[in-house]
Amino acid sequence: MRRALLAQARASAELGSPMYAELLLRAADEPDAVAGVLGDRTGTRHILGMLGTVHRIVLEGRAPELAAHYPTAGGTEDPLRAWPAFRDVLAGHAAEIREGLAEPPQTNEVGRAAPLVGGLLTVAEAAGLPVRLLEIGASAGLNLRADHFRFLYEGGAYGPESPVVLADAWRGLPPVGAPLAVAERRGCDPNPLDASSPDAQRRLLSYVWPDQAERVARLRAAFEVAARVPAEVVRMGAADFLDGLAPREGVATVVWHSTMRAYLSRDEAARVDRGIEEAGAAATAAAPLAHLSFEGRDASRLDAVQVVTLRLWPGGERAVLGEAPAHGLPTTWL
Structure with a gap:
């Protein structure tokens, strides 16, 4: 101990x-x-x-x-x-x-939008299509609205004016000129939280470290964004949520997650990987599929440094795009 x-x-x-x-x-x-x-x-x-x-x-x-x-x-x-x-x-x-202690922490860290959106821009640039965004382990779904956050970096900014401003989000740049449009945003969590509920907001705040004023401010700002940008989060495990996953014509289907694989059992993690692989095998240029993650190098623990990893089908080759501290800021693009 x-x-x-x-x-x-x-x-x-x-x-x-x-x-x-x-x-x-x-x-x-x-x-x-x-x-x-x-x-x-x-x-x-x-x-x-x-x-x-x-x-x-x-x-x-x-x-x-x-x-x-x-x-x-x-x-x-x-x-x-x-x-x-x-x-x-x-x-x-x-x-x-x-x-x-019986329930996993519900961090829903807003700072992790920095690596996730950078990866999403990479998909948008490659696919040239609107995004169908699916998040596993979504908690309250705050980062399903991450395209409505503003990202600051040396010499510029990306994203709309927003209550959520991520300062020093990126070292180096993802493809910020890529056209990004989210056509659908859905997620799952074994215990989803309603971002509009005061009890849920208090639970989310309880997992932010109390002496980190910037993280607290980002979380409260994300509640404002969630109130005006709809996103569905269903009560379901990751593997069941992805059961039957298939690419869809005219959109880039993106499955993303951050700092959640350590909470999956070995069997469920294998089912998740198998479901994504099978869906990827059916992808085409008109119906691509991507797996975007921000996780520790060793998924069995919560490492202080994590990597942004992308697999994009057709093809499905694995690329490490960047790395960041566990809370996402700043993300260094490789």
Whole structure:
């Protein structure tokens, strides 16, 4: 447990959350304080689940002493001194926090739109067709609206005026001159969230690290975009959602996902890959199919550096387009 907590503390520091890095370092020094919550569940998803569930309790107003250290709850006390109050919440809400570990974190990180849209522009340039966008592990479907975000890069910007502005989105450039039009946007998730629901918004916010003001602002801005851009997200596993997948004449069908393969069982991941391969084999120039992903190099863990990978049929050759930190910003195009 101590090794796992220290590893996640390092990852939190690398990804820009001194608060979570400090909390996890303190937890590693006092493993008994988290043992009653984590038990033998020490994977990244479980540690993030613990942090997220505590954050949700804070956002619901049920931990005022700890809330004083959380900027997302209006707290003004030093976030790096939150450990004693955090430890008290672990003890007082242990059963609820253990229950929260059963569900995967629902991050729906808006910053991951940077690698995804860059890859989508690559598809649009190659295909010259409108896009039929399908997302697996879509959570609340915020990134299904990513073509309505604005991306800033050195010397320019891409996308419409938008509440969501991704600063320093790209190092190097994807093909920003490609005509991109999204004709359909659908996704799936085992536990989809309604982006218009205050409860769902609070759940999504709970998985954003509370001392990362830019991520918090991006998420809240994405709720505004979701309110005016429709997208359907159905309650379904990834493999079932892709069952019967086929290319469609006159559109480029794009299956995309980000930081979700680690949550699939080996069997489901194999079914997903098989479904995409079979659909790709039926693709033509008039009905192309693409598989676009932003995932860790090792899909069994949530790496700090992830790669943007594209397979485009006909052909289906694999190309690594770029890489980025796990939250997507900045994306460096290769």
